[in-house]
Amino acid sequence: MSTASTDAPASPDSALADKAHDDHAHGDHSHGPKFLAHHFDTPVHQFDTAKLGMWLFLAQELLFFGGLFVAYGIYRNWYPDDFSWSSHQLDRFMGGANTIVLLFSSLTAALAVRSAQLGTRKNTSILLLITIACAFGFLVIKYFEYVHKFEAGLLPGNLFHPHVDHLAASTAGLPIPRHGGSFFGIYFMMTGVHGVHVIIGIGVIFWIWLRNHRGEFTTEYWTPVDLVALYWHLVDLVWIYLFPLLYLID
């Protein structure tokens, strides 16, 4: 009974390996392709289960970010003018560019899944690399945004000490709000937590690229590509909500 796990480097549970050589192994027990884990009946069973697991994980990610969105909603409600002023300090062009970059990366991720389904390894590889490149691009743009915030003194809480000459032209003449620190606290938390998820995404997509490079994915087995793309779509989706709430609403 073949019980190799789907991960090449991980050694199968030694007990299960023993069972493969057990003298009373059942007759028809090749148990299926290498990628089929021993506790699943068929590849479809395994895929359906993996997909369900991934969606459940995404559900909890939504609730994780949800807390931050609630905090945003509350503070925006309390300090609408301060939030409006602070929002104007953000660079809509850079935020918009990041939105395009992430949307495009979602496209390439989805195309990578399709390519994996079709078994076109080289295309899958290229598409995954483009996705990673876009993710890096996002982080670079974010870096420049953060640098500007630091220089301008637009920081959370106690550290909110804006330098008048670095502020946006659109708010020239308006008084500096008392609770700008609240906005920037929320801004850095939301974009920061999102950024951490982008970094994790880079790592995970690269791992999938490696596995694809090693030829682990076939027309019959491309589940990990699918699941990682789902994760990446969620990261993109969170940004789609972040961008208008932080950058666009007046």
Added chain:
Amino acid sequence: MANEAQIAVLAPIDAAHATTDRDFYAESSGIKNWLVTLDHKRIGLMYLTSVMLAFIAAGIFALLIRIELLSVGQTIMDADTYNQVFTLHGAIMVFLFIIPSVPAALGNFLLPIVLGAKDVAFPRLNLMSFYIYVIGAIMALASMIIGSVDTGWTFYTPYSSSSDVGSQNAVIWMTGAVFVLGFSSILTGVNFIATIHKMRAPGQHWKRLPLFVWATYATSVIQVLATPVLAITLLLLIMERGFGLGIFDPRLGGDPVLFQHFFWFYSHPAVYIMILPGMGIVSEIIATFSRRPIFGYMFVAMSSVALALLGFLVWGHHMFTSGQSEYSTMVFSALTFLVAIPSGVKVLNWVATLYQGQIVLTTPMLYALAFIVLFSIGGLTGLTLGTLSVDIHLHDTYYVVAHFHYVMVGGTVFAFFGGLHYWWPKMTGKLYDERMAKVAFWIFFVGFNVTFLSQFVMGSRGMPRRYYDYLPQFEELHRFSSVGAFIIGIGILLMIVVFVRSAIGGPKSPPNPWGSAGFEWQTTSPPPLENFPRTPIMTRGPYDYHLATEAELYSGFPEDFQKSEPSKSEPSKSEPSKSEPSKS
């Protein structure tokens, strides 16, 4: 030969399997094969060991609390130390013991077996969940060594977020530990939901699932949806403390009560994570030892789901005196009354099951019956606290402490210990000493009530909670309560002795010592690596005593499975059966 007309619970199988399949312990040995195992049974046992260690550690802190409170003024520690001790008691009990206890220890072991599956949906994720738990535990330990967390397990702001109070690093380590532990909980929940949806054996319809599975399912839904909110709350707290984020600090435009809202949005559903699996265990035990199906099966199953959903709507009842609006307090109070109904449904159905059942008072049954009584007291006093006008006086008094100990200890811990006794033969293949176990139960039961009944009285007379010192008029009740705590300690110690003695040299257990119709009993004790010799086909429900064959109830296998003629005598339930197949 078995009656061919009878459809067996297990697909027909040659006798060779029953006698040569090794139990899962024998499949591999050595510590490495435990630490990298993917077998849900081994992972469950590792969790069991860990949560029991946490229970003992937190229990020692509890005894320290009660020693300090034996008399007015300082007894063995100063006020700051006292604050740390009760914080650690709470944090360890909640996050390292009670939340993982039933799902991770018993659930991991049993869920695939009662579903007829070979393992959980994601075995590697399962192992990862365990190691995340270990990392969280180490971080919590680090926080104790680095400094002092003295905020209470609820980490309320502004005290917890002020960097000039207490030990900054210790708070960050402890909240970081809880953050990490949260992911262990979430991943377990993901695993269980996927397992229940996708890994059921043929014939295992939703409407015939054991009630333990329904309870586990509802618990897992809460784990997945609620825990991330705690995670982000603690992250915000860490940022506030470390970087002055300003979100909970009024000087920076923040609101400390917002922390309470965020915290309790998780922590109220969390108490349903704590109690629901316990209720599932009670359903299983009551059915087996009344030898009947649970009365109103669908009502009990759906009440678990209802608790999971309604539990998200009542967090404000922890905050009646926090300054939130009158209108929200009224809404939360009304919803709190609503959420009591599904629990009441369960208690009614359990009692109805007992009526005209063939009751056997084994140790697990004693724990389950105690649960019904103690949980009812805890639940009803929760309603008292949910009544606005009364809560004004009782909030933050010992009445609250007594209430939650009745539901968490009288409820979950009693259910957990009942489950441990009930499934001990299944997990270890050994029987424990019934008489000594019963003695331990009674000592624990008496000690528990002595400790906590007196606290209801104290609280209603105005004794505040978390107080290091108190007025002389409370001293008698405190003494009484503290004596009870030591009685609890003796009872639990005795229980541990019972289990250790059984593990070391206890008599061998037959596959089905209790004569239960449940599916986990239709395989060897302990089970083989893949839980059943072959994928079972379920043709009846787990409580269908009228459909189960005699062999299924008394030795665990249809006649095919036995090496020799099936034994004609019906062995008594607490003695090893002579007719069980031999095992390695």
